[in-house]
Amino acid sequence: MTDGPTGEPAEGTELSTSSGLDALWDPDVVTVVGASADPSKWGWFLARGALRGADRRTVHLVNQRGADVEGVATVRTLDEIDGPLGLVVLSVPAAAVPDVVDEALARGATGFLGITAGVDRAVGRVGAERELAARIRAAGARIIGPNCLGMVDMDTELHLAWGEFHPGPIGVISQSGQLGSEIAGLAAHRGLGVSRFVSVGNQVDVSAAEALGALADHSQTRVAILYAESFGEGADFIDAVRRMRAAGKQTIVLTVGASGASRAAAASHTGSMTSGTDVVDAACRVAGAWRVDTPTQAVDLAVLLSHAPLPAGPRVGIVADSGGQGAVAADVADAAGLDVVEFDADRRAEIARMLPADAGVGNPIDLAGGGEQDMTTYARVVQACLQDADVDAVLLSGYFGSYSVDTPSQADREIGVVESLAAAVAASGKPVLVHSMCPDSPSLTRARELGLPVFPSVEAAIGALTGAVRIGRDVREVPEPSVPGEPVAVGSGYLAARALLQSLGVPFPEAAEVHSIDDVRAATRRLHGPWVLKADWIEHKTEHAAVVVGLRDEESAVAAFAEMHGRLGPGAYVLEELDQRPSPVEVIAGVRRDPTFGAVVMVGAGGTEAELWRDTVLELAPVSVDTARAMIRRLVSYPLLAGWRGRPAADVDALARTVSALSQVTGIPGHDEVEVNPLRVDQDGVLAVDALVVSHEV
Template identity: 50%
Template sequence: MIFSDPASVAVVGASDNPAKWGHWLARGALVGHDRRAVHLVNRGGGAVLGRPTVRSLSELDEAPELVVLAVPAAHVPAVVDEALAVGVRGFVGITSGIDDEVIHRIREAGARLLGPNCLGVFDAATSLHLAWGRFQAGSLGVVSQSGQVGLEIAGLAASSGLGVSRFVSVGNQADVTATEALLDLVSHSLTTVVGVYLESFGPGIVTAMSALRAAGKPVVLLTVGSSVAAQEAALTHTGALTSSLDVVDAACRRVGAVRVTTPAALVDLAAVLTSGVPRGRRVGVVSDSGGQGAIAADLLAAKGLTVPPLSSVDALPAGASRRNPVDLAGAGERDLANYARAVEVLARGGEVDSVVLSGYFGSYGPDTPSLESAEVAVASQICSLATETGISVVVHSMREDSAAVRALRAGGVPVQHTIERAVASLANANRLGSNEVEVAPRTATTTPFRPGYLAARELLGFTQFPRAHAVTTAADISRTTLRAPFALKADWLAHKGEHGGVKTNLTDPATAFEEMRARLGPGTYVLEEMDTREHTVELIIGAKRDPSFGPVVLVGLGGVHAELFKDTTTELAPVTPSVAQEMLARLTCAPLLSGWRGAPAPDVTALADVIARLSEMLTARPDLAEIELNPVRVGPDGVLAVDALIIPSEDDTSGQRVPDRP
């Protein structure tokens, strides 16, 4: 309760100067003076905002429970030492540049620090306002790594009529983390939806988002990193093919969150979600303009939503079209109540899951003041219909603000000034699903890791490989019972092709062996039968440990062109075979897996099982950092992995005779 409802607070650095942080923090703290003791500390003494101050914390009769640090960094160590000496248990570190030694002293004393370099904290439920800026109370919980981005989200939420229930700027997360701030919102009564801005993800973030979803509080996530991958590529192709945002999106799918790209999109979506998640993708469109209805329909279709034909439309106003989109064709102007009647026909008809009302509604009152009260009454009817039917209603109004627009927002119906924002918010809401899975553990091999391709084949016993055996001399090749054509591989090399460590389509493997050994040196080589089956598709299946989200699994178009096309999809591991099939269906190359141009369809069921088993293995084996099968050739008669690479968790590459990447 230290950072949500402290019994007493002290603002150190309180100021009467409106341009200083100490002024905003003091003014905000005094908002809650009826609920808690508020102390203002200014080393020069005097009054701040008409309230007496003390020169130091030691002058107080009791230790404040929470202290706000709004003094220059040079003064922070002395303030912290004094605060700890009198028994302070919590700090809000507004000041940047607080050194590690001060943070260590706070932790050692058993106290907590929010920040440093944060914008503060606000809680509408407890009248706690220890942050720069103004906040309108509402239902959106905000946790932000950037104070300014968080403040922008709060401002947009106020403009949309949504408001903020709780605001936590975590700053540098030297002690209190975003994960903790999110978990604290699970039981926060005013919060119905959560908006998050993070630039980095710490341990437990998936657990926190999942707990919020389980509590009925969907999460909308804003992050950055699409321009430059935030992860280093590891030794496998998997690392090069997986960007930071791929993994973030996989985490969102797993826990039923949605990632957006702007603060406005975050607030637009949150406004839709406050009244619930749409039941499906069918959308009914109502407009008093055929053009605006058609534009809405096109945008909805482009976002993957459907605008289905209607059958139960007899109750629509006279003159209105019986199609979807519904064009009121002037009926709205004749009687404003026809807007509510049209929405009601769609909402109660059972043929759509949500309704978009687009166009002039919201503008009648400002343009014709005598119609304002009637328009507000219709807005209230639309809000009641949305509540009664559970159908999501989103309004696009040509008027950015009006009495009717405010009435809609107050009643829980989101309003956007552009149709593209209205449609985008509804489409994003339909992305809110959950792939949380319970994977029944299958017996995982306990065979110790050994480097090399042959050892990887042995460890990955859940998939099939071509027949092969080790060769170290030309005599080993002369005794082979394998059938041509052959592949010859240097067992110890990771990316064999980059070092000339693989030869394919061989009919004379002995000559190829002598040439390769002369160039790469003595060692274990692998003679392998080539997979000559027809109608096969080459894929890559990989799994790795993400530093923030844990094990992830990737599948995509494979072979030598994997990094060129980057046709991949990623999920958190482990996955079930059914989720693996969903991954395959998302690939651009998915038609190749269903029988392209009359070819027999590959065995996707067996392929999905390999994906699931590989994801389970990495999850169950902390000694492994990465596993990759590339290429995997899948045909109508099953799956063959043609190459495999396993990387141990501790970067042990001592078994590699030649560095993989010079």
């Protein structure tokens, strides 16, 4: 099988509306070039799939030997076909692809599906695939692929892919065809199918973002799973997800790039302390999508999003028929950041009246055999939880679902409880998730039919609920940078960084540029001591002994300068007033330009151990003061800023204003990476005491 490598949409490709791709999703004619009578060949799967839609469209099969396929006659060449070719499927040797494309374009082909891989290599010319794409676009047609597994649209009876697909509500867009096929298979195993499957392969024309955006107008699709190894123009991805949300549909993102080896580190800590998935997560927050780590997690979340209502918040009630399973569920939920709410006395009393005397009526609720005595107890207790204004979702965990298998005579009774649960969901508008020891039982098959999401493990259920709680919450617009005052010239070194950031409102201590001992003496008379001496041009000063702290008199400053100048040589040095505040917290903040999603801003625990702790939060830039404040509160180290163990609380508002101001820096041409470390914050405000700018020619 082919498995599309990392690819980018062809240069100049614009994200179009779904109408621009209708000739691909629902063609009047399909022509399979390379149809085969051999069931082990790609051409056989493609021909057989095309013939499934023969009652809806004309199907032509091209086989150079003229062999019948599935009892259907073929032609040897395109010349033997009378009339239009429509969508042309390319399943021929790579060297033959350009000629087939040109011949089909001359015949008015409306689209292409490129299965074949390795066209550039076969013709001996890098860029041959993109040249084909350019000719196709110039002729008014489009191409998916090449090097893809194919596409399927259940609504239009289009099946042009390797393998079997089952109908359902999930749209799957995948840069890797085989991984997309795995997702479709996992969904089928969970009782869900796909509405549309698109393997975009090398993306020489139709991009993953464009295929995703087209699902917004696809009536059969309720939720999309996108697997992407690259995102092309990040703005197109964000636009596609927002179009999905406008249509009432959610997008689940699966990608790669979490490991340090998967991306090149940037010049500053700002780059080296974050991963590629940090940026994707930030883009997902702006767009309103949610990123998962594995295909299984993607399908778990799709199970919930495809049928159940979205929870309004993170507050969860847990009902279990085992104290142990309820406790485990509560721990997993708490670790995931969900709120296992405490029921008030009236709610506990109401639940207690339904259960045995030794039942647990807090949260989690332990039915203590109440469900075995009267199976309707499950539905009545869950309904009581749903009626609580402080509950956003309910998890039912444990044995329920097993009665119809272990005691078949109780199957109808258990199905009746399932129907009551579904009615309670409909009445409350809140989701109920079922984690069962027997998730494939007849009663839980009925649950799926009624839109109740069923999970084989508590971690799968909690993972899905966590994603559903967070997806699309607090989606924000990223404004254009607004840089105040006159533009600051591009420069390198600490002094240039100070000038740039001060123009944006970032505060620094008073300082003087010094080149000689006389300069140092003059500076000590003007600046308040003690002082810090720095070599202006060295980026990471501590590692190179290019900074001396605590110079308390003129002679110590002169001696430090003489030693450093003798060791490092001539250049600009900086004498700066030392921040003497008693209890500042050191923070790192920076901005860099991501090649896909543009400017991103980071804030984290700073100082010389910043890379050790790697406690960072990242968003697409620029950010408002409110967004910056929310970023700061997400830090693991935030309690240090809030006043840890009696220390005075730092001025978080001043820090938020500084981070917001810093996030504007990429609005100044030529400044691609800027970092302040440390940014010292205490109750009296913020002072930046070191900064780095990585600039490129404008």
